[in-house]
Amino acid sequence: MSVKEKKFKKKKLGSYPFVSVIFSITLALFVIGLFGLLVILTDKLTQNIQENVEMQVFLNKDLSNNEVTKISKTLSSKDYVYVKNEIPQVTTITKQEAAKQFIEETGEDFVSFLGDNPLRDVVVLKIKPEFHLSENLAEIKKEIATIRGVYEVTYIENLVNSINENLAKISVVLIGFSLILFLVVAILINNTIKLALFSQRFLIRSMQLVGATSTFIQKPFLIRASLYGFISGVLAVAILGVLLYFANTKIEGLSELQSNDKLLILTGIILVLGTVVGFISTFAAIKKYLKLSLDELY
Template sequence: MAKDPKKYKRKKKLGSYHYVSVIFSAALALFVIGLFGTLILQANKLTSIIKQNIELQVYLNKDISNSQRSRIEREIASSDYILLTNGKAEMTFISKEEAAQQFVEDTGEDFTEFLGDNPLRDALTIKINESHQSNDDLETIKSQIQRISGVFEVTYVKNLADSINDNLAKLSLLLIGIATVLVIVVLLLINNAIKLALFSQRFLIRSMQLVGAKSSFIRMPFLKRSLLHGALAGLIASGLLYGLKQFANGQVKGLEQLQQQELVIALYGLLIALGAIIAYFSTLRAMNKYLKMSLDELY
């Protein structure tokens, strides 16, 4: 009875190797990079939110008229140091009556009962954009506003901006350092996974050389497959990140506010491109190595 030829070991095809393990290893490595990239994006968004809360309190003279207050608001709103949101200056007017009411709500004590008068002043709360948040800039802004007619006093929490900037700078350096180490580790992992996978093809590569095939002809199938497998690994990593993001959003309230959809999509595209590029050059490096090996070294 004739034996089924399919039961025998199949002939190896040029450019083929155990790609499942390579894709799996690369996807996990890229997932770690993507996860850390997501953390960096959210940290940057959180940094921006923190900086948007740096404020100046502008107290006005007690006898100021509505027209004078409007003039002060217009002058401050037209300055380059004020934070703009959708083209609108981030400035809030708080009357002395509102301030007194808020004080009563916070403390439970009505100071007007024993003082007989409200000593508080009308005030403007203005937010400063990120380019003018150093202590020197805030002092300059304070001096400029205090020179405006009708302004009694300008106050802010000194050293807060510099403290925030210093801490955020240290955090950024730490994140960049960790990201650099992660990228190097990922490069090594993917490179070693591909090199081990191609190890099984070393004799097929030598056979092609012996029949006169050019190195470029031998490399081409491997390089084409490496691009496909690397991109697929990046796609899988992006899918895992998306699933994790959706799960985290459902578990952590307010987390979506730290996510910028355009940057997240760009990160996914970067992972796919990074996977393809790393796989391509790792394959090219391994192929050049095996093409230059002698027969004794192949064993």
């Protein structure tokens, strides 16, 4: 008759169920990464909207081509004009071009009917986002109106004010929500690690009883927790990458709202956040167990 021996798995210092820990931390980091991705897309969309705020400068009818060109160059040199790829975003639309465009869109040749082109040459300039406050735009309008040859300066004031108000509201909401989300994620990761370490509390006490120092006890836990946090960050980034790739194939123009630099920064934040929060939560939990009495451990 054979004797069956029961084999008990020996607990190792610093080890605890890693699957549940990594799953929980990955889920938490994925949520904060998803919100970070939303912030990046919102920021890029906001930037695109702001870059397209235009001011139209209507010129006098009796100006020569050289005078029109001179006014255009003068406006291009202003510090409030938006510059893209080192090119000032200033466009001149002649009255002939404007008439041609109007005829193509409406199908009515008003020039032949009137015997003259009543339109004016227009210089359209895009304004830098930092000059979008109503006071700044009013000052710019006043300054341009003093340039010789300028007949009138216009921009859609109500639209600009509406954009500024909505952007301010969105910024407040995003900042508030990000702080709350960060706090929730930090608490979730902290509680997950505390629960995982709960099964190790008696092993920690045993190490204390045989004379192990606090540093010796903490070291394997901290290394493992940091590693789990980093792995969770990698998994969260991978899931986000797959989700973003799938979204780009389904939503037209979504890729244009993404910034590779900001996506790299978000990746770094997720990896660092997983590692740091895992380390700090483990350090706090072990420190707590090291101070508890035997009765309190039960």
